[in-house]
Amino acid sequence: MKQSIKGLLLASTMALSFLTLAAPGADAQTLRVAMGGDAVSLDPIATSDNGSIWTQLLIYDTLIRPDKAGTGLEPGLAESWSISEDGLTLTFKLRDAKFSDGSPVTPEDVQYSLMRAASEASNWGRFFRPITGYKIMGAREIEMTLEKPFTPAFNNLALFSAAILPKALLEAQGDSFFEKPVGSGPFMLKEWVRGSKIVLEANPHYWQEGKPGVDKAELEIVSEGSARVIKLEADEVDLILDPPLNQLADLDAKEGISVGQVVPYRSDFVLLNNTKAPFDNLEVRQALNYAIDKEALVQGVLYGAGKVAGSAMPVMSYADPALEPYPYDPAKAKQLLEDAGYPDGFSTTMLVNSSNAAHRNAAVALQAMLGAVGVKIEIQMIEGGTMWETTKAGEYEIALSYATSDTIDPDQSIGFLAVNPERANAYHTQWQDLRLNELYDLERATVNGDARGAMFKEMVQILHDGAPYIFLYHPASAWATQDDVTGFEILPTSNFRLEDVTITE
Amino acid sequence: MLRFILQRLIMLVPVMIGITILSFVLLQIMPGDPAERAMGTRASAEELEAMRRLWGLDLPLWQQYLLFLKDCVTGSFGTSLFHKLPVSTLILERIPYTLGLTLYSTMIAVLIALPFATIAALQRGRLADVIIRQLFVLLIAMPPFWLCFVLILMLALNLGFFPTGGVGDGFLENLHRLFLPSLVVGLSTAALIQQSLRATLIDTMKADYVDTARAKGLSRTQVFRRHILRNSLISTISVVGVRISWIIGGTVVVEKIFSVPGLGGLLIDSILARDLPVIRGLVVFFALLVVLVNLMTDIAYSLADPRVSLK
Numbered sequence: 001m002k003q004s005i006k007g008l009l010l011a012s013t014m015a016l017s018f019l020t021l022a023a024p025g026a027d028a029q030t031l032r033v034a035m036g037g038d039a040v041s042l043d044p045i046a047t048s049d050n051g052s053i054w055t056q057l058l059i060y061d062t063l064i065r066p067d068k069a070g071t072g073l074e075p076g077l078a079e080s081w082s083i084s085e086d087g088l089t090l091t092f093k094l095r096d097a098k099f100s101d102g103s104p105v106t107p108e109d110v111q112y113s114l115m116r117a118a119s120e121a122s123n124w125g126r127f128f129r130p131i132t133g134y135k136i137m138g139a140r141e142i143e144m145t146l147e148k149p150f151t152p153a154f155n156n157l158a159l160f161s162a163a164i165l166p167k168a169l170l171e172a173q174g175d176s177f178f179e180k181p182v183g184s185g186p187f188m189l190k191e192w193v194r195g196s197k198i199v200l201e202a203n204p205h206y207w208q209e210g211k212p213g214v215d216k217a218e219l220e221i222v223s224e225g226s227a228r229v230i231k232l233e234a235d236e237v238d239l240i241l242d243p244p245l246n247q248l249a250d251l252d253a254k255e256g257i258s259v260g261q262v263v264p265y266r267s268d269f270v271l272l273n274n275t276k277a278p279f280d281n282l283e284v285r286q287a288l289n290y291a292i293d294k295e296a297l298v299q300g301v302l303y304g305a306g307k308v309a310g311s312a313m314p315v316m317s318y319a320d321p322a323l324e325p326y327p328y329d330p331a332k333a334k335q336l337l338e339d340a341g342y343p344d345g346f347s348t349t350m351l352v353n354s355s356n357a358a359h360r361n362a363a364v365a366l367q368a369m370l371g372a373v374g375v376k377i378e379i380q381m382i383e384g385g386t387m388w389e390t391t392k393a394g395e396y397e398i399a400l401s402y403a404t405s406d407t408i409d410p411d412q413s414i415g416f417l418a419v420n421p422e423r424a425n426a427y428h429t430q431w432q433d434l435r436l437n438e439l440y441d442l443e444r445a446t447v448n449g450d451a452r453g454a455m456f457k458e459m460v461q462i463l464h465d466g467a468p469y470i471f472l473y474h475p476a477s478a479w480a481t482q483d484d485v486t487g488f489e490i491l492p493t494s495n496f497r498l499e500d501v502t503i504t505e
Numbered sequence: 506m507l508r509f510i511l512q513r514l515i516m517l518v519p520v521m522i523g524i525t526i527l528s529f530v531l532l533q534i535m536p537g538d539p540a541e542r543a544m545g546t547r548a549s550a551e552e553l554e555a556m557r558r559l560w561g562l563d564l565p566l567w568q569q570y571l572l573f574l575k576d577c578v579t580g581s582f583g584t585s586l587f588h589k590l591p592v593s594t595l596i597l598e599r600i601p602y603t604l605g606l607t608l609y610s611t612m613i614a615v616l617i618a619l620p621f622a623t624i625a626a627l628q629r630g631r632l633a634d635v636i637i638r639q640l641f642v643l644l645i646a647m648p649p650f651w652l653c654f655v656l657i658l659m660l661a662l663n664l665g666f667f668p669t670g671g672v673g674d675g676f677l678e679n680l681h682r683l684f685l686p687s688l689v690v691g692l693s694t695a696a697l698i699q700q701s702l703r704a705t706l707i708d709t710m711k712a713d714y715v716d717t718a719r720a721k722g723l724s725r726t727q728v729f730r731r732h733i734l735r736n737s738l739i740s741t742i743s744v745v746g747v748r749i750s751w752i753i754g755g756t757v758v759v760e761k762i763f764s765v766p767g768l769g770g771l772l773i774d775s776i777l778a779r780d781l782p783v784i785r786g787l788v789v790f791f792a793l794l795v796v797l798v799n800l801m802t803d804i805a806y807s808l809a810d811p812r813v814s815l816k
Contacts, residue, residue: 234665
């Protein structure tokens with residue numbers, strides 16, 4: 001009696017578990033990816049969320065792309081290029097590439113796509129508007145001219161929003177093109193079940209021979225970090241992005257799973273409202289920087305996945321390796337506070353984004369560290385969008401935040417973080433340094449090279465000394481894969497490409 | 506009956522107008538601006554203004570409201586700023602999963618609650634009743650997100666009976682994949698049904714007509730099935746009706762953990778992105794659903810209980 005029940009149970013268990021096995025095609029290799037957010041739209045000029053960016057990078061191509069190290073550029077759809085001495089003319093030679101429907105990528109497509117990216121309807125317009133003239137020089141050559149020298153214009157062509165789209169199809173179909181987009185990237189869109197998954201197939205006309213390394217890619221949307229980890233452990237996916245940091249060590253120790261991390265262009269810091277006392281006092285701001293044990297934050301909040309920050313600028317081109325972060329020196333902090341006239345410290349309120357788990361933890365640690373030098377912090381949790389509005393309106397004292405760079409050119413970040421007046425006025429701190437503003441105007445007109453590098457070095461040093469922020473850390477981006485997945489990595493721009501990924505049998 | 510339905514549907518109109526006004530006004534007061542959410546760190550003040558102009562956000566409020574009203578009447582409920590699709594399309598894509606979850610979980614709930622409520626009522630005061638009642642109190646108290654992970658770990662990861670989440674293609678595959686999330690939602694629904702059903706059963710068992718039926722010669726089972734249970738189930742209809750209205754938007758946590766692309770997730774995502782047309786459209790749509798569900802509950806109630814007349 002017992003034996004037959006056991007047998008029945010075993011048989012039904014096996015039957016049920018077969019139902020859960022993915023059923024891959026016998027020849028087709030499918031890379032199953034789990035990511036945290038759905039794409040919102042596949043229009044490169046209308047999106048800025050990770051889900052959309054990552055999907056677009058798999059379907060479209062740009063003229064130039066960030067190289068693996070993230071500090072330089074490599075050929076994309078442009079096989080070679082030249083920049084005039086005065087920086088006003090950019091010439092590109094296109095390679096022999098085709099869109100996924102077989103039609104060739106022409107200079108007309110390049111002009112159309114970039115003009116579209118510079119238009120008023122584009123979220124990314126300001127990155128491309130400095131290019132004022134386009135001239136088609138031949139079947140595969142295009143010349144772009146600028147009115148004024150603007151060095152980032154070239155680097156910005158590596159942005160995902162500079163994707164080259166087929167002019168004829170876009171003109172014919174308008175916005176509905178993006179429901180069945182056609183690009184020259186390694187994959188084509190096969191199916192998109194909103195909120196659930198995006199299915200991609202290899203582009204047979206892709207210009208890199210023998211790539212992509214897999215026939216299909218399935219991007220599954222799993223918004224819970226822990227759920228992504230569970231899926232990887234259950235072998236339901238091959239690759240997951242952004243696992244929770246506190247589970248990284250466990251994952252790495254598991255058999256059959258590998259973990260990777262890279263520090264992208266991101267910096268976390270505390271905004272100090274420089275228009276409100278006592279944050280208008282340089283000594284007070286510096287004191288707050290001395291009071292923080294950044295190494296402890298990296299270990300405790302990031303579980304070691306990150307680096308200490310000496311600046312609010314992400315570490316990118318022209319970063320100064322010799323920049324010294326403020327050392328942890330609570331005695332000096334107390335001394336500076338006393339000199340500034342606050343021997344007994346003071347109280348203040350810190351805004352924290354309620355949906356950012358790492359920031360919630362960091363806030364508690366900061367409260368303890370600053371409390372030790374006499375600065376009493378009251379933590380106020382607030383939703384992301386509301387927090388942006390509040391800091392922009394200047395209705396805050398201090399706020400825990402971060403900044404990332406969309407492009408490999410540091411001009412975007414320095415303009416946002418340190419220049420006043422500019423679009424954010426030193427990211428809502430209202431801090432201002434006239435020498436830095438001067439350097440900013442100079443660097444954007446100086447061609448890439450040592451001279452430009454020296455300007456950035458000086459600007460970052462001024463930012464460091466002026467301490468309009470409490471500098472914290474550069475957190476790492478992590479991922480985890482099954483051991484048989486090779487060739488995946490995240491670039492410092494926080495994006496990834498899948499054409500090099502292979503699954504070894 | 507038909508006149509009643511017609512009357513209620515006509516009453517829908519002023520209710521819906523009220524809701525559109527309320528949602529429109531509330532969203533204007535809410536801090537956060539879609540242009541800033543889209544371009545925040547990248548745009549200057551002029552560029553943000555240009556984007557708002559493109560989206561029609563600079564039009565006078567009364568004009569924006571009328572356009573919104575027009576969209577509700579024509580059925581699109583507005584156009585998403587970011588997806589560039591009509592809100593109705595976004596809703597239609599997700600409604601099968603939310604409705605599926607709703608119906609599936611309610612079915613599971615009834616299948617669980619009915620036998621337990623029956624046993625508890627019949628064994629009133631005795632050990633079985635006490636155990637069952639405590640068990641269901643536990644079910645109400647359990648946080649759904651905790652229960653989700655426990656079930657995933659036990660049934661999906663360790664035993665491999667179910668996938669850990671997501672939705673599939675086809676009815677049968679979804680029946681399999683949606684079982685765990687429906688179980689989580691269904692368990693708390695079951696607790697609610699069980700509570701009210703048990704109380705009603707006990708009351709009904711004391712009724713005079715029950716004694717008459719027994720005196721007539723009907724067996725215990727026949728009396729229970731024909732008179733006690735059928736009359737008590739009527740009250741369950743109201744409980745289920747109210748609960749269904751809640752499930753449609755209230756199971757966001759379960760949906761997110763199991764990666765089910767439902768309406769709750771759409772609402773949360775559009776709130777965080779400040780996609781105003783989607784938020785407005787969804788609020789109006791949810792209100793419509795609640796009114797319709799209430800109407801159906803009332804009709805079902807009157808059909809089940811001949812003593813109740815619709816007025």
